[in-house]
Amino acid sequence: MADDSSRKRKVRGRKIRSDRSTKEGRRAKKELARKASNAGAKDGDSPLADPAAVAPEPFVETDAVTALRDRITGWLEAEQPVHLIGPTGCGKTALALSAAETRGRPVVWLNGDEAVDTAALVGDHAGGERYKEDDRFVSGVSKQTEIVRERWVDNPLSVAVREGATLVYNEFSRSDPAAHNVLLSVFEEGVLERPGKRGEDRTIDVHPEFRAILTSNDTEYAGVHDQQDALLDRFVGVHVDYYDAETEREIVRAHVDIANEDVETVVTTMRTLRDDLEIVVGTRAAITAAKGLAVFDGKRNGKSETGEFDDDLLTDVFMDVLVPKIAGDGPDDVSTLRSRIADSV
Ligand SMILES: Nc1ncnc2c1ncn2[C@@H]1O[C@H](COP(=O)(O)OP(=O)(O)OP(=O)(O)O)[C@@H](O)[C@H]1O
Incomplete structure (x- = not known):
């Protein structure tokens, strides 16, 4: 039964009415995750993040959550890239980050979107570096030569494969499939090509600890871009659906400090709306509703x-x-x- 799967629950992290120091700790972690996503040619920051720094917080571990995470980490151990597919707001990102944390390797975070091209994944030339060389080849005569050396900056995929990181590529199906051609040789031959880079180090040998977790929203996966079959063939797909009611109650409770019976009301209403409406009603909707109700409750x-x-x-x-x-x-x-919401509450 659904509720059985959520026994032996564990919760890490705090609710929204947490003290200032907890909030600051979380802010620092978010900043690291942001650095991981913005790194590369733009500001030279390393995209590598400490696994503990990207751990989702709070994170509820019911049996249902743990079973899914074990599937993900198991496939990673079997050296398979994992593609998490599921509806909006069901918990894919939280699962991916928790699995990445469990591996204990550095984490590289990437967000898919239209602007992601091959250079955004592997790296690019970041302008030239000029310097002068002073030749004194004849005593008393000096000749200055200006040398321009091209500077190459690696982007997240290059850093991840070289350092043996866990790559978490969120909403990867939003990116142009052509950008993902470089992934084929990464998964098939263990080599990353850096198109545009000249010289002997044009390719990088993939570190044996490199792993990838990709997430896609199921409707977008079908609808936005068709990723090439050759690539999809190299992933295992783990389908993530909404959790059982007790897990969803635990998740809401972990995020928002409201009474148990209020959590029950919010989750029951949300699950009814999920069944009744054609729109996607994810766990996030219940958390947001509970946050609102916590405020209104405070005002009596x-x-x-x-x-x-x-x-x-x-x-x-x-x-x-x-x-x-x-x-x-x-x-x-x-x-x-x-009127349909009013009928359902
Ligand atoms: N195990 C969990 N413990 C605590 N909170 C969770 C857990 N799983 C999901 N959540 C919360 O539920 C909400 C939705 O989760 P998440 O963002 O991971 O979903 P998603 O499927 O990646 O959504 P999207 O498709 O919109 O990116 C978030 O607020 C997240 O913190």
């Missing part, structure tokens, strides 16, 4: 005499959380969404 608003949230407040909160998903669809759709 919207609580009935029995202490439960009243239906109007729940409808308002879920409406605010979900309406961005239909933004632009017109007023009729907005009012239809409202």
